[in-house]
Amino acid sequence: MIRTVTTGVALATLMAGAAFAETFEVKMLNKGSDGERMVFEPAFIQAAPGDTIKFLASDKGHNAETGKGLIPEGAEGFKGKINQEIEITLDAEGVYGVICKPHYAMGMVMTIVVGDVQPPEDFLAGRVPKKAKKRFEAQLAGL
Template sequence: MIRFLLTAMLATTSLSAVAAEPAATVRELNRGPGQDETFAYDPAIIRIPVGGSVRFEPTDKGHNVTPIQSLWPAGAPPVTVPFNAEGTVTFERPGVYPVQCTPHAGLGMVALIVVGDADLAAFVPRVSSASGLAPKAKAKLSALAGAAG
């Protein structure tokens, strides 16, 4: 009986050690969490380990998730969550992954997914020279990277 209990305890411990971490949840909002903030991801900075996942939740309609190509890590697969759809994305490589809502990026609807021990110091100067990015999106990305670093 003791051997059975010990074996059961060890099996339970092993299984819980390999259980996947729940995905971080990011809500897509028309009204942001901050006062007078509109069109935002909440949270706007997400830190996950390599192999971690992010679940995008369309709390309000009219939003999607796409990569900011000019700042996306080289060789990393793109992230795309369609309009009004929930999607979970797993990140297998360390890096800083900036995403945007296509119609609201100009209004600052951007977020940073920081995977593993990504180098935010190297990311910050790239934001100011990024092509095709609206001034409000650049400003928010710079602020997010500064806050995350």
């Protein structure tokens, strides 16, 4: 009897956690609602561990992938194909820099912050194109 109750409580707890996870939709666009070209919309998401991000292929010619050196230590990166939607669940807390590979130099980037964290000091220390770096800095300014 105790085993049955314990198993039931454990299953309910697991299912309750999944029920509270959020799914965010991000459009990959040639032109955003503010007139900016080559954007993810929204360009910044504050998520909780276990939340899902769904990248929508709203305009052709885009993908979503983690930028080199722009993910939390120990986290797994992701790489979507051009013109295809990708859905990812982020469990590791930290700051994720997402890029569109073909339009990275044009500044097509977004930031996902998982948990209540600050970006590491060296987050933008690697090779980041000028326009992309400017957009990342603007996205992180509100933290």
